[in-house]
Amino acid sequence: MSDPQAVEQLTKEQKVLRVIEIDRLIEDLQAERQVVEEMVAGELSGDGEVIGDYAVEVKKFTYIDVTLEQARQWGGTKIKPEKIVPAEEVIDTPKLQKMRKSGVDIPVRIVNKIKYSVVEEEK
Numbered sequence: 001m002s003d004p005q006a007v008e009q010l011t012k013e014q015k016v017l018r019v020i021e022i023d024r025l026i027e028d029l030q031a032e033r034q035v036v037e038e039m040v041a042g043e044l045s046g047d048g049e050v051i052g053d054y055a056v057e058v059k060k061f062t063y064i065d066v067t068l069e070q071a072r073q074w075g076g077t078k079i080k081p082e083k084i085v086p087a088e089e090v091i092d093t094p095k096l097q098k099m100r101k102s103g104v105d106i107p108v109r110i111v112n113k114i115k116y117s118v119v120e121e122e123k
Contacts, residue, residue, distance in 0.1 A: 041112040048115075055117045064096045065109040074099060074106065 010018065041058050048057035068091060071077050076096040077089050100106040 037114050038112065041114060050119055053119055055119050057115045057117070059113045059115065061111045061113060063109045063111065064091070064093050064100070065107045066091065066096065070107075071096060074104065076106075 007015065007018075040056065044056060044058055047059075048055065050056070066074075066076070068077065068089065071091040072089075074096065076092050076099065078092040078095070080088050080090045096106050100108070
């Protein structure tokens, strides 16, 4: 229902229900997209390839995946200075990344991001 005039005809309750329905649809589509993209990433050769009219590239991002308590065990925390909120202890990601590169077994999460670009025809 993308017609503004049709939306104007809805009651306040109908509008609220429509927003909730749209949010659910968006969540469903995002979940489906994630599943399909994981499948595409698994089927690609190398870092990407041309599929139909699209150049499909996969970028892998590695994120440190630890709790604050785990980071403390490795000495991988720091105190975030007070600015607007009071100073607090936070995970020192750069420090944990260096430790991981030096051989410390720190849990990570790997996320594939897929980029789709239209292949331009040569003129």
